[in-house]
Amino acid sequence: MKHRGRHRRRRRGRALRAALAGTALALTAAATMISASQATDADDPGALKPLTKSAETTPLRLTEHDVPRAALDRLSAGMGRPVGVGAVLADPDGSLHDAEDCTDDDRHALPVEPAATHAYCWPGADTDGWQSGAVTTSGDADDDGHWGEHRVILSGWSRSTGTPAEDGLARVAFVDAGDPAGLRYTWALLTVPVDGGRDYRGLGSAVSGMVWYQDKLLVTAGPADDSALYVYDMDRVQRATVDGPSVGRVPGGWSAAGARYVLPAVASYRTNGADAPRPGGIALDRSTAPDSLVAHEARPVDDDGPTRLWRYDFSTEPERAGLLDTDPVAVYETELTEVRSVLSYRSGWYLGRMTGAPDERGTLWRQDTEGARPTRCGADETHRCWSGRAESLSYWEETGDMWSQSGRMLFALPLDSVDRALD
Helix, strand or coil: CCCCCHHHHHHHHHHHHHHHHHHHHHHHHHHCCCCCCCCHHHCCCCCCEECCCHHHHHHHCEEEEECCHHHHHHHHHHHCCCECHHHHHCCCCEECEEHHHCCHHHHCCCCCCCCCCEEEECCHHHHCCEEEEEEEEHHHHCCCCCECCECEEEEEEEECCCCHHHCCCEEEEEEECCCCCCCEEEEEEEEEEEHHHCEEEECCCCCCCEEEECCEEEEECCCCCCCCEEEEECCCEEECCECCCCEEEECCEEEECCCCEEEEEEEEEEECCCCCCCEEEEEEECCCCCCEEEEEECCCCCCCCCEEEEEEEECCCHHHCCCEEEEEEEEEEECCCCEEEEEEECCEEEEEECCCCCCCCEEEEEECCCCEEEECCCCCCCCCCECCCCCCCEEECCCCEEEEEECCEEEEEEHHHHHHCEC
16 A cells, blocks of 8 residues: 555656746746845844743643543434544545645745745635634654544634624644655534533634644634633544534534534633733644643734743643643743744754744744754845744654645645755
8 A cells, every 4th residue: 555656656756846946936037026125033032931930830730621521421312423634534524635736826925945845735614714724644643643543734714704603713724644645634613611511512613723642632712702712522523413504403413613523621721810921823843852742822913022932841640641731831032023833843843933924934933042043044034934834833843844734735845845945
């Protein structure tokens, strides 16, 4: 199975690399038109500042709230026995397009430098009215890069237009990435059980951060929610039985706003106080012992900063697989503003920064306690090389690739290429 279609994939791979190279050249040419006066993001933010005082770390302490097992069992009894990831992947809703088949407008969301080595776009008909958000993979879930026999990408989306009832809905695409030349996906709606498991509501938050670790999926909550993170069990996927716009129990069964699967939350985390920092983006770091989750602070647009970064360890207790220890183990402050994505690996923190309107190019920085460096667009002086709309970074350690998503483009590039592109 591993070698099936090898020659076809090689031919398509060469064509894809040629298309991406052409796109990168065009984007680089466009980047050279950015004047020096616009490239203010090249200002050096300096080193990360560790925050160690109790007043600085205590607000980031989490409290964990479990959904009662009886409520989850009641929901399963009403909806039917939960299914696993394999069953969802075997029941696809559609396929992604390779980069050469995507529109120029879609490909404009790709970074200039470093260039993507894998890129796909989502069908417009299936994503109209939805905004792309966080990405995580089976490379996060397990260090061998697989979930069972499958290689999987999870892509988060939030409703951006529609009726008041649709406002804030969030869903996840389960992408079967076993064949790089043919990615297929299936939608599942993110929900929260209510009324003791007799019903469920939509998550009601934009999916700006998401990490799949072991059998748990952790998702950020928006500012209107009193939780900072929600937890989902990947072995508790439920089937919707009614195809309609409603969410929850309806006459004749269960509806999920058009999705055929539902993920009900099993727990949530809250930070310590109403004014505590909220995570905007999150990522897994497998270079620490134990593995850890990192977050950047969600800040309002045009906020002057600074921005806080922090880290929680994952629990090593077998009965708490995939759950967090609730005290932060490291907290930092960066002078970078408009931070939209975060990744930590070894000693470096990779931070994606928006530097203007969403359709403008952003900047990707590597920062640590020694200093900060941005990626540079080839020989040009600008550092606006990244995608301005990318809200997530996820490192697939088994392959060495960093995955992200911007607009309708899902893309990956070697993390090593980021380090080589640093100014």
